[in-house]
Amino acid sequence: MPAAASLAPSSKPSKPTKPKKQVRGQKRKREDVDVEALQQAVAALDAKADHTSFDSLPLSEPTKAGLKSAHFTTLTDIQRRAIPLALKGCDILGAAKTGSGKTLAFLVPVLENLYRAQCVGADAGLGAMIVSPTRELAIQIFEVLKKVGRKGHLFAAGLIIGGKSLQEERDGLARMNIVVCTPGRILQHLSQTAGFNVDSLQMLVLDEADRILDMGFQRDVDAIIEYLPQDRQTVLFSATQTKRVADLARLSLRDPEYISVHEAATTATPETLQQNYIITPLPEKLDTLWSFLQASKKSKILVFLSSGKQVRFVYEAFRHMQPGIPLLHLHGRQKQTARLEITHRFSAASNSCLFATDVVARGLDFPAVDWVVQVDCPEDADTYIHRVGRTARYEREGRAVLFLEPSEEAGMLARLEQKRVPIERIGVKQKKQTSIKNQLQNMCFKDPSLKYLGQKAFVSYVKSIYVQKDKNVFKIGELPLEEYAASLGLPGAPKIKFVKGDDAKARKNAPRQEFATDSEEDAEEPTDGDLTGAMKHAPKNLKEDAVRTKYDRMFERRNQDVLADHYSKLIRDDDSDDSAHPEADNLEGEQVADTNLFSIKRRIAVNERIDSDSDDSSHVSHPEKVDVGGARTVTIAGAKAPVVLDSKRREKLLTSKKKLLKLKGKGTKLVFDDDGNAHQIYELEDLDQFAAKGAPEEQRRRFLEAEAERVRAVDVADKEAAREKRRTKKEKRKERERVEEEDGEGVVLQGGQDALANFIADAEGVSVEEEEDYVPTKRQKKWFEKEVDSDGGAERRREEPETLEDMETLASELLG
Template identity: 70%
Template sequence: MAPDISGRTRPTKPKKQARGVKRKRNEVNLETLQKAVEELDPKAPVNSFDDLPLSQETRDGLAASHFKTLTDIQKKAIPTALKGADILGAARTGSGKTLAFLIPILENLYRTQCIGSDAGLGAMIISPTRELAIQIFEVLRQLGRKGHLFAAGLIIGGKGLREEQDALTRMNIVVCTPGRILQHLSQTAAFNVDMLQMLVLDEADRILDMGFQRDVDAIVDYLPKDRQTMLFSATQTKRVSDLARLSLRDPEYISVHEASATATPKNLQQNYVITPLPEKLDTLWSFIQNTKKAKIIVFLSSGKQVRFVFEAFRHMQPGIPLLHLHGRQKQTARLEITTKFSNAQHSCLFATDVAARGLDFPAVDWVVQVDCPEDADTYIHRVGRTARYEREGRAVLFMDPSEEEGMLERLEAKKVPIERINVRAKKQASIKNQLQSMCFQDPQLKYLGQKAFASYVRSLHVQKDKDIFKLDKYPLEKFAASLGLPGAPKIKFLKADADEVKKRKNASRQAAMSDSESEEGSDEEKDPKQRAKDKKNGVRTKYDRMFERQNQDILADHYAKIRHKDEGEGSDADIGNLDGEQASDDDLFDVKKRIPAEGTYNPDAMPQASAPEYAKTVHIPGAKEGLVLDSKRREKMLKSKKQLLKLKGQGQKLVFDEDGNAHQLYELEDENDFRARGEAEDQRRKFLEEEAERVAEADVADKALVKEKRRAKKEKRKERERAEAEESDEGDDGEGAMFGGDNNDAMANFLADAGSGSDDASESEEEQPKKKQKKWFQRDIPDRSDQGGREIETMDDLEAEAARLLG
């Protein structure tokens, strides 16, 4: 009977059925979740994440990251953001603002199913620094790793633009910095932001500041108007112009600590020290020496200061690991440094304000502000790196006496409690001498110190709050000395006020010339001839200025006399004649030297003009005559070894005898002594005979030496042959002895040949063997030339001879 065959050709796949059930369950969950969000009351009290309408994927991510209770800013911001409202969120540093906008982003995109490359970009998070963007992305990855299918990316630069362009088109959530995302918006053609639903600005007051104003305005122009926008910061902006630029629609202002007594965490102990500018590095070094078992962040105003202090302290080895972070470093180095500092138990990080905002370094004990912050908001962000999440922390601010009054007023207006403390003189050490020594030995460190000085002074110059930063009140010369520099580097804007320089630069030539003439004096005070000349020549040329120079250190006296004569200010009497006579003004020629009629002319006998009164003579060792310094050019010769060598005579080569007495390389014998020994021809003949006898004796000695070498070589050869004969006798008798020890004899012969070859190489050509040496297999076999005239020359001949002997 034929078996029953159904019409289905393939078995049912259980996976497809399960996938369909899961899809239906997800649709039901989305409907339930959407309904719960619509019924949510933003003003209702919420204590834990279980009280919020969140997806199971988000709940699993929060549980895996050990987030259970809500902070103050999260209690108010998350329900409002889930409803889709625009938010201005302000809370203290370390209060959990990152979760306040990441959870609404995941939930809002999850409910709209903005998943996959087809859905496009759904949310954009903009951060002012790369380090903060990396931190936000890590938190986002931790929350979304338990089931969310969003494609998230980090766009902060540091990689090739092409790699980011390929990945950017597939992203649903992007964490970025303003400059890099603007570059992609303008250059990446496939990057589409028309479906953007949410825009978040972390540290919004910094992003909306002048530094990023143009970038943010350009980014907002690319984004759709119908979106949800959230701004979070510890010091929030309320300016209407900023809110209008971002197209916010009735934003909810959420400030959980606005009514509190302080703007900083309660567990933060804040102090300040009055430290004069030249003593700041001494105080910082003493502080680090007394706080080695701690985690410290030291804030400085510029990256060049960070580099100098880091390099200087690293050479001095304070006994605590040192790190430095500034904006000029590459992205890989900055990421490595932040990771090292986060994982370190005891370390000191020198940083600029690039590390002042949003970064969450665990267990920071101290925040030291060596340079005064630009405003109270920057101070709040700096000290916010410690005392995070209800932990305790300490902060200290170094202030110059001129900064105290103005800075305390700004901090008081921001509700920042701060107390003054004093430095114990016994524990403070001075490192000025050490820095001077290091700068003297290391030119690169000195160059860093000069750049650090210039950058710090420039930062003071560009500060907006002139009530705090008064540039003329700082002892800059002493500050340069405290950095180990020999003197304060020249800075352009310190020479004159910028407005005055600009005014002088834009002034007309005619006005500048009139000002200079008024400074020189009025026309009534001038000589009549000079007034006539000035009237005739309205504009002075470079030649006029050249002939009006008064630098007597360069121009000689005779040049000044010629100038006075040409200008008509003096007569011939002012110049003077050598014979003391005075010429009349009507003479055509000027008599410079008068030669008497009687006697002959001798220029050496004529009186010479004396050197100027200011001239002095310097005697140089080795020079025949002293150097007369009558000009600046002559004085510069003292600094040039090449020029001074010209004044010295040529050197002489000397040789020293056995007694150590110096003699000329070639000394001529006294002529009288030479003639006393006889005629020159007899002395020459005698010299040749003596040299011939000396050469003959040397030849005899050389021949005896060669003969001795030959005899020694012959004895060595005989001894070697005797040793070879003894070795052959020790072997087996008969035919087996001849062939059994053939290989050993061959090796011995080879070694003997090698040894004799090295000895023969040192002898003369006459001692080399004239006959061709036989091969190794020809030496132990007698010559068979008498039996047919055949000699053994090849291996075939050797085999034939062996077969014959064996029968």
């Protein structure tokens, strides 16, 4: 139908507009797809044949078009062997070097298997799940999936990685056919999202399977497997594949095909990768790293550190010193939007330096990375292989250098040799190496926040070494921690609780009197094991007229920003506790003498504490003295056992009602009867009382007879009430019929009354006489309403309007 002509005047005749063609949505399932031909071609495919290009494989036209548009034409070694087997539905364990094209090796079978099954649309459900250990790798897989599948595939694919709105992901999960996810986020949806159904899952893909199956994700993976159906195809890919029977049994693999294209290779890393290591003492690592950046300003460098706190400190410190190369940092504590932006900026940069943790060590494809620098030693050889795999990808060249502390050299080289990793030692030119220790100290002195970051970096590094399992490589006792703290610009090494030894917990729980005696003796001569050093207390012992240096002021300085509380914990002495700080524990307001590191305040007797605290005196009885180390015992009403008070911390327990309740037993809940007597909720008879009432069968018979008699009595009363109700209803009906017969038609009663109105008034309790006496008052008509005379005369109006409201009403009547 032609569109209506325009009514606006125009000098030129207007052309009739063409009718718009209605745009229809593309059908989710197409009828012209020859699925049977594809299935026959896949069934006839020889998986052991040597395929060199994607055109030689039985792939659908949308997949071929997507691969061509993304410029993927030639098959790599892992793709040549894995894709035919995956197309046939086999379970696969795939292992290949980093940068060998493992992503396409599982994405192409996912698209093809779902295409042949016509798993399209919300009614088809979830067909494939791809699990990745990190968000960055999941995003990269999803981007490749979009490139390959955008040329004709109609699958609904989604990215479930966390860091975004949970509700948006829930709304989209019900429509997804392919999901790329991380273990923690997908497990959250499996357990919490009601409309998420995985019963129709056909393929499960684990990328970087060795990382997903290790202890970090073991619980999540086991929980995910419980939700998935057993009759599925499972595909595992990684650069260092697992062969443990326990891992394979957990995944319920069915006769898996193990594919390792580089198993016979002489090295586990790409041949185009040049790998070296240097021996760098721990205090000189930052100096060497700074000197390396100064010599490689025109390169693209990826620097690995062991923790996110180290990444942030090194990034902030180097950024203030301006090395002449763009700096970026990436770790797991950042927001998802910031991580995406940093990843994109580093990928697009031609020369840049990215400080990162192992969150980017696996699977990520950064274009043209020239150097991979490992400042901190990796936890094992597999982590080293994944780290250096960020360079020399797709047969490009790359270089990697590893910083090793002298105590780590022998153990780490032995681990790399077992994994067939060729690595050579190189030296550092001392003439070109620059020390930045003084600059870091100056910055930490001027910026308390940077000093705080340095302290956290120190603690996180020591902790990362302490928790390592391979003690042949990581020897925390041989590390020069004091010198390392000085190299970070710190005035002293922060407090490290777990370095003091196995007796730390025992000393913490020891009585305060014995601990104070030992502490006073130790305070006279500081030991080398004290990480903060004796110089920390030197300013307290200086005379008033002594010269105070900048180092003295540095030791006395306190962080006054929002991190002050945490900062005070870091710089507190290792052996200090609450009793050494008068502002925290001194109940009488006494000051502790400054001459000793530890001193005991006047001990307050428990009975004095009770007398002073009138609120809590009702909970505690008078203490009884015992002869063991001066400790006291206090009997608390309702407690199972007396409380032993052998320290100030135990004495504080008496002032907390909440903690005292934990020492008491559980109370009994009572109910009150109608007479106000208290009874327990459940009162059970003892065996003697029960036997006195007779045999169990006799008691059961008496109980049934009594209940039957009670039910009969209630039934008789109910029946009598029902009969009375029916009798009353019958009498009312007869009375109504009698009245209708007397009045004839029963429409109008004598006196002009309406029978229905009379019945309603009678039902509401209003008598007819009262109805007759009631004369409704006649409403007085307003001035604008017409009134007719009682004799049917002419109509007349009321008085003229006087107010504005009356005039408006009259006007509306006339207009209406």
